[in-house]
Amino acid sequence: MTVKDAGRAVSRTAPRATARDTHRQADSAELIQLLTPEGERAEHPDYPLEISADEIKALYRDLVIVRRIDFEAIALQRQGELGIWASLLGQEAAQVGSGRALRPGDMAFPTYREHGVAWCRGVDPVKLLALFRGVSHGGWDPAEHNFHLYTIVIGSQALHATGYAMGIQRDGAMGEDGDATIAYFGDGATSQGDVNEAFIWASVNNAPVVFFCQNNQWAISEPLERQSRVPLYHRAHGFGFPGVRVDGNDVLACLAVTRKAMQAAREGQGPTLIEAFTYRMGAHTTTDDPTRYRLSAELEAWKLKDPIERVKQYLIRGELADMRFLDDIDAEAAAVGKRIRAACQAMPDPPPGSMFDDVLTAETAQLAAERAEFAAYLDSFADEQRELAREGR
Amino acid sequence: MTTLTLSRALNEGLRKALENNPKTLIMGEDVGKLGGVFRVTDGLQKDFGEARVVDTPLAESGIVGTAVGLALRGYRPICEIQFDGFVFPAFDQIVSQLAKMRYRSLGSVRLPVVIRIPFGGGIGAVEHHSESPEALFAHTPGLRVVACGGPADAYTMIQQAALSDDPVIFFEPKRRYWDKAEVDTDGGLAVAPPMDQARIVAAGTDVTVLCYGPMVRTCGEAAVAAREEGRSIEVIDLRSLAPLDTGTIFESVRKTGRCVVVHEAVVTGGIGAEVAARVTQECFYSLEAPVLRVGAYSTPYPPSRMEEYYLPDLDRILDAVDRTFGY
Missing domain, CATH: 3.40.50.920 (Rossmann fold)
Incomplete structure (x- = not known):
């Protein structure tokens, strides 16, 4: 019996579920899984995945490094080097699986938590640290890695991804080898008007966009039942396109499901909503205290579904990797951590006058005057400093 | 010189913008077959097709948010907000995204998006159809905000807005849509003062x-x-x-x-x-x-x-x- 069939058998006999049960018992619903929490390969008729041992080892490397980047960033925040950090702990598989499903020409539109996707797109993690350090609001060129800027307002980027996809349509850049976009957002964002409007635009335009919702169960302190009475992937049907729920802690399933949805999009079959069922193992951000609103038992249960551990078990049990490989990856991750830590600590504050840069493509006379006024104001302190120095104070 | 209403002058200016750049798009509610409730886009969909003059779903945030995405892909959308009082559902996309994205990117992206808004009262309308929200946008760094007063400016300023690589909020005096004046359609932009000049x-x-x-x-x-x-x-x-x-x-x-x-x-x-x-x-x-x-x-x-x-x-x-x- 496949996982899918098992889910149906259970739901047929189960009593009417409460909203909370509907959300929590994801494993009894149509959850697409290709690698179990115990590290065993599962098959799914709709998502056959041919993948080599080397490719799985490459995914393992991504997962470990991404977790290390996150770990390092949390430590940097605790040490006062970052203002804040939004941890992706627990969501590594959802991000690496979907991120590695993208082609170079595809465009990704992230929230502020997509550090794993950023890694897959080749964005230097130091750029992410610059944002959370308060040195920039982003500052990378979206076109360089086809990875858009982090969007902090919840859900706005779903419309940007959809508009970009409408541009792909107009460019005639679709087809088997064409482009598509992917919009990332969380469970809380599904309540936003912009996300729902993006669903409508994508649907009526048949735009090549994939909506990748990481349902990590918590929108800061609010559990999913505050956002929805139905499983999130069911929402898609009302908008007229398919929705699927994938084990968000299963990197292979996330890869297969995203790859298929992106391919469908680029070939003109329109959007898909992917609900990656996962869990936010850490706090919402480093300023948050989840002990105020959730039980540790829930966290413990999800620890058993760790996205990295299951890949490790699979590699060891299948004798696809030895300790040497695992140690090498750990060493590489540590080196990445060390590099970004040093880069973060060495990162200078931007010159204050740069706050006037890039407001418009051409500076207005008014802004130029304000820039000059500010520079003169700063200079007046320099004079004062010189005077104090001369007086030997 | 041609005598045109302000509405028609905008229409001719938009036509020029569509002719001059294949990446220029018009999008909004009822801008296609109907030609807009004030007929500003009359006939443009017929001549430029549904991919370039787009009847959108009825949601203003969606219009502006997808315009931002299209701009990131290299397009130059001109959005119509049907009435002044209906711009507020799009306010977040305009203020938090459109106005700030270039700054956020340290200058690596351009957002050549025009948002046309018929504004002002005096037409005996119901609530939300007579407002003047321009100060809210002028207060927002990262936007250019302009208003045309008559047909001649309407004709040239809408073309200049379409050529701008920055976001432009373009206010149109709705009670003057049917005012007529001489418009120099031959001289065009060559003889027009810059858009940001009084x-x-x-x-x-x-x-x-x-x-x-x-x-x-x-x-x-x-x-x-x-x-x-x-x-x-x-x-x-x-x-x-x-x-x-x-x-x-x-x-x-x-x-x-x-x-x-x-x-x-x-x-x-x-x-x-x-x-x-x-x-x-x-x-x-x-x-x-x-x-x-x-x-x-x-x-x-x-x-x-x-x-x-x-x-x-x-x-x-x-x-x-x-x-x-x-x-």
């Missing part, structure tokens, strides 16, 4: 009256009436509200020594307040009187049977002009 509508020596959008015609009429009373009003159409063409404003006020700012929008926190502060700061020793403002009271837009008392008219403008001589 224009002296009527030269004068006694008092400077600053205005934009629907008030340009009203202030012009006030200048004619004042002349009969022996007062010489210099009427300046600001045209650009962000940035303000302070050079033209200051030069005039230093000459006349008196300044009145006129707009339909609420006076409190409005464009007039900004102009008054700047004029006071830069022209202090030239001023014979405080800068006065004529505009709406601090109430929501009233039911239309009262709007003639709410909107500035010729008498209120002349009254303010008179008061500047009382100091």
